[in-house]
Amino acid sequence: MEKKLLTKELLNELESIKSTTLDIIKQADLSIVLCRNLLSKFKRKVLANGFETPTLEIEFFKDTKQVPLTNLIYYSELRSFEAQFPKGNKTVQKQAILKKIKKLNRFFMVNMDFNQYIEQGRMYLDDRYFTRAFFNKFNVTTSKYYYRDPDFSTSHDLLLAKLWANKRLIKYLEERLKSLNKRNGKKVNGVLKGLKWTSSKAALVELIYALNHSRSINNGHIELKEIVSRFQEIFDFDLKDFYKTYSEIKARKKSRTKFLDELSEGLLFRMNKEDF
Structure with missing residues (x-):
């Protein structure tokens, strides 16, 4: 219950940052710090107390941990994209957005089976995907950071977070592209x-x-x-x-x-x- 309250507080703080900070990079910086802090707090609790049942462990890695982890990945990717986003030339900007969307779609193609498992609400592999007992049973490379703490990670919790974050990032990029097209068309909302x-x-x-x-x-x-x-x-x-x-x-x-x-x-x- 305490962990769920902490995730709710995080979401409220992230929404507050979003509503009061228009600068995307600054918004991302502040959000990244909050997410990292909560993940560190979760890690200390998990290492100290563990889980009473496998069901609670699955719930934590499949749901609770996903809140700070997904947001951390999303805002990290968002910050990286905006920091490198080309200035001035609208054609080059459009190409940069399309290139990023194409890269994200490749990620979904590579992980199509797992994506379908999640989207269809399946649960029969949750004990393998979201408990630490099977951490070394799957060869999943979902990040440029190849080392992950086996005491605070499962084989698929990071992959799940990347799925959620990348879906959210695609929506952001589509809105970015839509806004850019409106500007190129010399009209914004008429x-x-x-x-x-x-x-x-x-x-x-x-x-x-x-x-x-x-x-x-x-x-x-x-x-x-x-x-x-x-x-x-x-x-x-x-x-x-x-x-x-x-x-x-x-x-x-x-x-x-x-x-x-x-x-x-x-x-x-x-x-x-x-x-x-």
Whole structure:
């Protein structure tokens, strides 16, 4: 029960990171640390207490351990992909995404039998796949890290985690490709592309927070993060950690609404000029 509570806490923390950190690499870094910490905690408990029955051991390696292990693999792969993702050229970016998807699909082809075993909810080999007694009975190489602790691993727990992580990664890449195709088509959600934000990052954050607070978009029935995401797409502008930028805006000693003040003053100046 305690291990399940710890996995639930991890999922909540990962979701919190995802909702407050737009920078993918930073999000991955924070998530990787949390997953590693929980796996280390699990390992100490398993080595100290073991399992009362084979059923509990299977449950741990097939389900409980999968939560931090799958997320660790997913965010590690995600970080590696984004860190190496080509800049600028959309054609090259599209090729990079397709190449990664092709590599992941090869993984599923190689492990097709095990994938079907899992997807069809079979259990008749669980005692062999997910207990440590059979750790050396299968020749499974699922990682570039060939050494795994036989006291904290089974023959297939890492392979299962890679299956879940890679399925999730393919979905991410498909969304990445879809977004890229929309940009290449000069439209994002029906909005014409070609617009560039040429003022400062702080100015855009100031504007977004003002629109959000005034409930000017969807009558306020929209998350701040979603507004930020849409503005980033429309203006092809990366706001990264906009929460930090907002904190810096609030800490200003002079006007905390500098950009909005300039907008108001500029519009009033134009109106007054046109009156003459």
